[in-house]
Amino acid sequence: xxxxxxxxxxxxxxxxxxVPVDFGGHRSSGIAAIAYARLKQHLAIHSGDIYVYDxxxxxxxxxxxxLDAVGADVVELGRGFMLDENDWQPWVxxxxxxxxxxxxxxxxxxxxxxxxxxxxxxPLAIQKRGCLYFEQIHFPRMERPFEDDxxxxxxxxxxxxxxxxxxxPGGHIPLTGEGLKGLAExxxxxxxxxxxxxxxxxxxxxxxxxxxxYGMEKYLEYMALYPEACVRLSEKLTDLYLSRMEKWLAAVGxxxxxxxxxxxxxxxxxxxxxxxxxxxxxKPFHARMWQRVKEMAPHIHTQLHCCGGIDPLIEPLIEAGxxxxxxxxxxxxxxxxxxxxxxxxxxxTLWGGGCDTxxxxxxxxxxxxxxxxxxxxxxxxxxxxxxxxxxxxxxxDVPPENIMAMFGAVAEFSARRx
Numbered sequence: 001x002x003x004x005x006x007x008x009x010x011x012x013x014x015x016x017x018x019v020p021v022d023f024g025g026h027r028s029s030g031i032a033a034i035a036y037a038r039l040k041q042h043l044a045i046h047s048g049d050i051y052v053y054d055x056x057x058x059x060x061x062x063x064x065x066x067l068d069a070v071g072a073d074v075v076e077l078g079r080g081f082m083l084d085e086n087d088w089q090p091w092v093x094x095x096x097x098x099x100x101x102x103x104x105x106x107x108x109x110x111x112x113x114x115x116x117x118x119x120x121x122x123p124l125a126i127q128k129r130g131c132l133y134f135e136q137i138h139f140p141r142m143e144r145p146f147e148d149d150x151x152x153x154x155x156x157x158x159x160x161x162x163x164x165x166x167x168x169p170g171g172h173i174p175l176t177g178e179g180l181k182g183l184a185e186x187x188x189x190x191x192x193x194x195x196x197x198x199x200x201x202x203x204x205x206x207x208x209x210x211x212x213x214y215g216m217e218k219y220l221e222y223m224a225l226y227p228e229a230c231v232r233l234s235e236k237l238t239d240l241y242l243s244r245m246e247k248w249l250a251a252v253g254x255x256x257x258x259x260x261x262x263x264x265x266x267x268x269x270x271x272x273x274x275x276x277x278x279x280x281x282x283k284p285f286h287a288r289m290w291q292r293v294k295e296m297a298p299h300i301h302t303q304l305h306c307c308g309g310i311d312p313l314i315e316p317l318i319e320a321g322x323x324x325x326x327x328x329x330x331x332x333x334x335x336x337x338x339x340x341x342x343x344x345x346x347x348x349t350l351w352g353g354g355c356d357t358x359x360x361x362x363x364x365x366x367x368x369x370x371x372x373x374x375x376x377x378x379x380x381x382x383x384x385x386x387x388x389x390x391x392x393x394x395x396x397d398v399p400p401e402n403i404m405a406m407f408g409a410v411a412e413f414s415a416r417r418x
Contacts, residue, residue, distance in 0.1 A: 010384045290321035
C-alpha cells in the first residue's frame with residue numbers, strides 16, 4: 001500500500017499492511033521545535049533549518065527526511081505553501097536554538113518578553129522570558145454585552161484573538177480570487193509530490209472561538225445564563241464558516257483526503273458541558289458543516305480535534321456526521337482504549353491514543369515507552385479504524401530516545417502483522 005491508501009483503508013475500518021502513522025500531519029500530532037531540533041541531531045539529519053510554522057505552540061515543520069525515518073503516512077496541506085526562503089524570518093527559541101518563523105508573523109520584543117501583534121499592532125499574546133509558548137492576553141469582545149447581541153460584527157473581531165488572528169501557513173492566504181488560485185495551485189503541486197494522505201486544517205470551532213473572543217470564564221457563564229444567545233452565536237459562526245469553507249473546499253478539495261475541524265469539548269475529568277448542552281448549542285451546527293463537506297467533496301473525511309474526556313459526547317458527534325476524532329486522550333475520564341474501541345471502533349476512526357504524552361513519553365524509559373505503545377496498538381489497531389499518533393504534541397522536554405522508541409514500537413508491531 002502507499003501511505004495514502006493505507007490511511008484511507010484504515011478510515012474505512014479495514015486492517016492495513018502496517019499501522020498508519022501521523023507525525024506532524026496537523027497541529028496536535030506534531031512536535032515542539034526545541035524537541036525537534038534535538039531529534040534531528042539524534043537522527044544525524046543536518047540538512048535544513050528548524051521552521052516554526054505554529055507560532056503559538058512553537059511547533060516545527062517535520063521535514064521529509066524525518067517523516068521517512070518514523071514511517072509517517074500523513075502530511076498537512078500547509079506544506080504546499082511558504083516554500084521560498086523569503087517567506088521566513090529568523091527567530092530564536094527559548095533555549096537559544098536558532099529557527100525560522102513565517103515572515104507574515106508580526107512579533108516584537110519588549111524587554112525580555114515577546115509579543116504577537118495583530119496586523120495593526122494590537123498585542124494579542126505574550127511569551128514571557130523562560131516560557132515555551134505564547135498565551136492570549138487580548139479578548140476583543142470581553143466587555144461587550146452578550147444576551148441581546150445580534151453578532152453582526154463578529155467577523156471583524158476574529159483577527160484580534162490569538163488563535164484566530166495568528167494563522168499557520170496556508171491559513172494566511174486570503175479567500176479572494178487571487179488567493180484561491182494560489183491555494184489551489186499549492187494544493188495541486190503538493191498532491192503531485194507525495195503519496196502521503198493530505199490533511200487540510202479548516203478549524204470551524206463553535207465552543208472555543210467564543211472563549212477566545214469573550215474569555216473562557218465569561219462564555220461558560222453565558223452558556224448557563226443565555227442559551228438563546230449562545231445558539232444565535234453558534235448559528236452566526238456556522239454561517240461565517242460555511243461561507244469560507246465553500247470557497248476553500250472549491251480550491252483545495254480535489255487535493256486533500258481529510259478536513260480537520262477543532263473544538264476542545266473535554267477536560268481531564270470529563271466533558272466541559274452536559275450532553276444536552278452539546279446537542280442544543282453545537283450538534284446541529286457541526287452537522288451542517290460536516291454535511292456540507294460530504295455534499296461538496298464526498299471523498300473527503302471529516303475529523304475533529306477534541307481534547308479531554310469526551311466519551312458522553314461521542315455518540316452525538318457520530319450522529320452529527322463525524323468520521324474521525326483526535327487526539328484520543330486516553331488518560332482522561334471515560335477514555336479507556338478498550339472501552340472506546342469496543343463501543344465506537346467500527347463507527348469512528350480513533351486517530352491517536354497511541355502513546356501517553358502526559359507521563360509515559362516524557363518520563364518513561366525507552367523500554368517502558370515501547371511496552372506501553374505495543375499495548376495500545378494491540379487494542380486500538382484491531383479491525384482498522386485507527387491511525388497512530390501520540391496523544392497530542394510532543395513537548396519540548398521529551399528525549400529523542402523516547403520518541404524513536406515510540407515509533408520503533410509501531411514498526412515492531414507492524415512487522416509482526418506482515
